[in-house]
Amino acid sequence: MIYELYGLLRGIATLYIWIIIIASFLSFVRPDPNNPIVQVLYRLTEPVFAFIRKKLPFVVMSGIDLSPLVIIFGLQFIDIIIRNILFG
Numbered sequence: 001m002i003y004e005l006y007g008l009l010r011g012i013a014t015l016y017i018w019i020i021i022i023a024s025f026l027s028f029v030r031p032d033p034n035n036p037i038v039q040v041l042y043r044l045t046e047p048v049f050a051f052i053r054k055k056l057p058f059v060v061m062s063g064i065d066l067s068p069l070v071i072i073f074g075l076q077f078i079d080i081i082i083r084n085i086l087f088g
Contacts, residue, residue: 003086004085006083006086009082010079013075013078013079016044016075017072017075017076019041019044019045020045020068020071020072021042021068021072022041023042023044023045023068024065024068025036026041027065045068048067048071049065049067049068049071052067052070052071053065053067056070
């Protein structure tokens with residue numbers, strides 16, 4: 001039961017990491033903001049990005065926003081901690 005729950009949480013975290021990566025690449029292209037897919041991506045990522053920018057203002061350096069990297073590293077770190085606790 002615990003292992004299935006861990007697998008589900010890991011799958012959700014992996015999906016969210018891919019959403020962050022796609023949203024980050026879209027920020028370079030500047031797509032149409034009225035596109036429904038772009039709106040969904042921004043709704044899923046922008047609140048977390050804004051929270052990281054607010055709590056860690058140094059992640060924005062010279063106009064480059066590194067908050068997606070902080071989130072990805074954080075999710076990976078949490079995954080490693082949980083895996084070590086569950087599997088020894």
